[in-house]
Amino acid sequence: MASRSAVRSTSAWISARRRALPGMKRPTNMMFQSYALFPHMTVEKNIAFGLEQDNLPRAEIEARVQEMLKLVKLDQFAKRKPNQLSGGQRQRVALARSLAKRPKVLLLDEPLGALDRKLREETQFELMDIQTKLGLTFLIVTHDQEEAMTVSDRIAVMDKGILVQVATPAEIYEAPNSRYVADFIGDINILEAKVESKESRGTGDLVQIDSDGVKITVEQACEANKGDNVAFAIRPEKIRISTSQPEGDSANALHGEVWDIGYLGDFSVFIVRLDDGRMFRAAQANVARLVDRPITFGDMVWLSWSADAGLVLTR
Numbered sequence: 001m002a003s004r005s006a007v008r009s010t011s012a013w014i015s016a017r018r019r020a021l022p023g024m025k026r027p028t029n030m031m032f033q034s035y036a037l038f039p040h041m042t043v044e045k046n047i048a049f050g051l052e053q054d055n056l057p058r059a060e061i062e063a064r065v066q067e068m069l070k071l072v073k074l075d076q077f078a079k080r081k082p083n084q085l086s087g088g089q090r091q092r093v094a095l096a097r098s099l100a101k102r103p104k105v106l107l108l109d110e111p112l113g114a115l116d117r118k119l120r121e122e123t124q125f126e127l128m129d130i131q132t133k134l135g136l137t138f139l140i141v142t143h144d145q146e147e148a149m150t151v152s153d154r155i156a157v158m159d160k161g162i163l164v165q166v167a168t169p170a171e172i173y174e175a176p177n178s179r180y181v182a183d184f185i186g187d188i189n190i191l192e193a194k195v196e197s198k199e200s201r202g203t204g205d206l207v208q209i210d211s212d213g214v215k216i217t218v219e220q221a222c223e224a225n226k227g228d229n230v231a232f233a234i235r236p237e238k239i240r241i242s243t244s245q246p247e248g249d250s251a252n253a254l255h256g257e258v259w260d261i262g263y264l265g266d267f268s269v270f271i272v273r274l275d276d277g278r279m280f281r282a283a284q285a286n287v288a289r290l291v292d293r294p295i296t297f298g299d300m301v302w303l304s305w306s307a308d309a310g311l312v313l314t315r
Helices: 004-020 043-053 058-071 087-100 117-134 145-151 169-174 179-184
Strands: 028-031 105-109 137-141 155-159 162-167 189-201 204-211 214-220 229-234 240-242 253-263 267-274 279-285 300-304 311-313
Touching (some): 043 087, 058 087, 137 145, 145 169, 162 169, 189 214, 189 311, 214 311, 253 279
Antiparallel strands (some): 189 204, 229 311
16 A cells, blocks of 8 residues: 555645646637637538547547537538628537547637527527536536526625635525625515524524615524624525515515506516615516506505515525
């Protein structure tokens, strides 16, 4: 059995060798935001470029090019040049070229930024399928929160060059660790508040907070204590909107006037001006084509939610 010192020496040697290896010889590749295709080359020549630089046998280059063309569904466009392709097709050529060398890690810089919304949504799922088929690690840089939520296994949110949370998409969305992350991913309502009481329970804590006279009850494991300044955060889709006052406790119920409405087809977003002047968002799925009394501009409404729908944020 090798000694611990020998193992440490071997590990240090391997690490040093990796650091000494030039970037161009490491098993990584990159797909550029602008695609960076060679305009004078055909699709198949663009895909083959990196393989030719590595001096691979011609038969292997041809086999890999055909494999990539089939993978990105561009077989019939092999002889075309980039200016004869649509934006989505050029995006696929760039992806095929970056995958042809079979890297262990593929870096993608805003890979779908140049595509229209519908094509971008379709391509997101294609990227996921390709990543699964090839078993590669994709590292994607994007400012599109919806894109990040769709294609990622894990998301890293950065603020001023610092990683502030690394977690699954569900954790980032449902359990952000700070005001910044909560506000960065998706729509959210945030109210500054103060903890009035905290009662420990088996599955978490029952926290009573006050936001300028608005009483809110939250059920969650909470680090804050009585008297601490916190923020209460809740997603619009977790809020019920009604023209009648909710029954029972007045906590977690707000009254106001419908100030604006955004109709997005599958759901509607209501911007409600609360009685104290603050604005709050609620989202409602449009599950039926017709309703007896739709909520509209100027209606006085009640917003309510369950105790486990929102979060108390301490940062």
